[in-house]
Amino acid sequence: MTTYAKQFINGEWVDGSSSKSLENLNPYTGETLFTMSSASAEDLDKAFRSAEEAFNSWQKTLPSEKRELLENVAHVMEKRKEEIIDWLVKESGSTLVKAEIEFGAALGIVKESASFPYRMQGRILDSDTPGKENRIYKSPKGVIGVIGPWNFPFHLSLRSVAPAIASGNTVVLKPASDTIVTAGTLIADIFREAGAPAGVLNVTAGRGSEIGDAFVEHPVPGVISFTGSTEVGSHIASLAGSQIKDTALELGGNNAVVVLEDADLEQAADAAAFGKFLHQGQICMSANRLLVHEDVHDEFLRLFTEKTARLKTGDPSKKETVIGPLIREEETERLKKEIQATVEEGAELHYGGGSDGAVMEPTILTNVTRDMPAAAKEMFGPVVSVLTFRTEEEAVELADSTPYGLSGAVHSRDIHRAVEFAKKVDTGMIHVNDQPVNDEAHAAFGGEKQSGLGRFGGEWALDKFTTEKWISVQNGRRSYPF
Structure with a gap:
């Protein structure tokens, strides 16, 4: 409990440096689970800089080692399933049925992501220029900022965290303030136990009204992944768009x-x-x-x-x-x-x-x-x-x-x-002949209109958290018109 009431930055549990605090409540009993110091803008900067530094080595890590980390995460999750279920019940008000469903979906995402290090495939393309070869290289985008929700906190945070890390990125995760543990610090502890290098996953907990804009506008993250309301998602898209940042937005529905x-x-x-x-x-x-x-x-x-x-x-x-x-x-x-x-x-x-x-x-x-x-x-x-x-x-x-x-x-x-x-x-x-609440780790998940931008799941998540570079190679002398 004491550990989960802290920030997780560069592999260490630290107190937030803000003068403001966060209270974590059980929504059924009204019991205070814990009170913690909120993250400040300074904490946020440390987390992003740690992720930026860790990216330099993590992107070069062998695919077998990246896969091993995700497999270890799945193993730790299965070992700590009872604890995860308990936190989902007491922190987010999940029923046991819902918590079991959420755990299974989250485990599926992690297992699917374990295949990503070997799916970073480039392409060789023909050229209309004599002697030229076109190569397309796929690589991670860098540091990913993930904002986790409170309703399916464990699964929906992991839905971005696991594929982002598996494809060679590093992550700073800001959990919803109603579910600090299941959307954030518990996930950090699982990755820590699984052997994630320092800085690969960082967690900064603070209210969106206090550090939300700074999280999106920070110069380090190249992608902001957000799950939540359309109103907040629209604001995030506006902030990110002003800096030409990519977004993955899964928003509201009717x-x-x-x-x-x-x-x-x-x-x-x-x-x-x-x-x-x-x-x-x-x-x-x-x-x-x-x-x-x-x-x-x-x-x-x-x-x-x-x-x-x-x-x-x-x-x-x-x-x-x-x-x-x-x-x-x-x-x-x-x-x-x-x-x-x-x-x-x-x-x-x-x-x-x-x-x-x-x-x-x-x-x-x-x-x-x-x-x-x-x-x-x-x-x-x-x-x-x-x-x-x-x-x-x-x-x-x-x-x-x-x-x-x-x-x-x-x-x-x-x-x-x-x-x-x-x-x-x-x-x-x-x-x-089914109902609308379906989510499978390998399928394209996302909406149209005001329900979001982009897709999660399988190859669509892999595409979201990677970029492609065209490198052409000219063999022999090329003639030019002047």
Whole structure:
């Protein structure tokens, strides 16, 4: 605990030098897990300079040694799985089910990244110039700045940290202030135990309002990887763009699950419940809207409500709990205001709506139209809106009627029909006869429109954290026009 309440810079645990402090709370009990000194701009500079110095040697490290580090990280994770799960439960309010899912996804990212040192492939290209050979060399970009989120903190931080380091970069990681350990210092400790050289991974914990801009604007990092809200992501992109820095942004979503009239309604209801209520709906990919064909609306709603009513709420450390606390109690008040505003515009509170502390009941709103608050906004909580449609064209229009385009799902017994429907929706990811919360380490993960820039996962992550240089070689004398 004492270790995790420190900054990790150049291989050493140090106290932050800011006069301000960070309080780490258990969102379910309200217990203070620890209080720590925040990182200052000076600490931030030390971390980036340490990463810059470490990059000089790490990029030249043999691929077998880089792979060995990632394999060691996976081994340490498996050995310390119980500790990781415990921290996810008490720091981020994860239920045991969600924590297991998150651990598995994070382990998959690390194992996929272990292959990256041998996938740094260049190319030889032909030339239209006699005697010339064109070579394309792939190399790491340098120092990567990673800003980790609080909702899937361990996985979503590792999703950038592991591939960046595996491809020869060094990293400075700034965890969300609500999840200092699972988005930051625990990851640093795992890499330390796995044998990472000093400076390869550094962690600076501080509030975004205090060191966030300085983190992005620091001259050392060449790429800023951020997972979080669209509003903050837009600000980060603006700061990075002013310095011509590359960004990897995975932002908000207002994802739709579409239920066509020929769908397996029981499967669709089960999928929608998982895709909405996993981690209390605090996932960028969560189902925010259920778009149901009017002919099957009543039967689907009956099945979905029955499924929702069986979900246990409360203590996330208990095995039977499906819906635990929101990250902060004030989030319940925010959601209740959106629910009330939606009801005042003509929607019906069909199920739920109550809360106990930071735990909110799963909530279903019906008779919702696209412009009502609960449907138009990303709720980021256990609240879902049910809308109806008559035609496929109307369903596509409804699915696309938000500024976001992250994930989604469509249900139909006709696979070809569902795939053709999925192609029409303007979203980075969409899943047939499933739910929108999918993440596989080797697949392209990312969104369209205001849901982000770039892709994570597999070769797409490798491309994001590397650059390519064209070197041409002229064999023999070349003739020029003057």
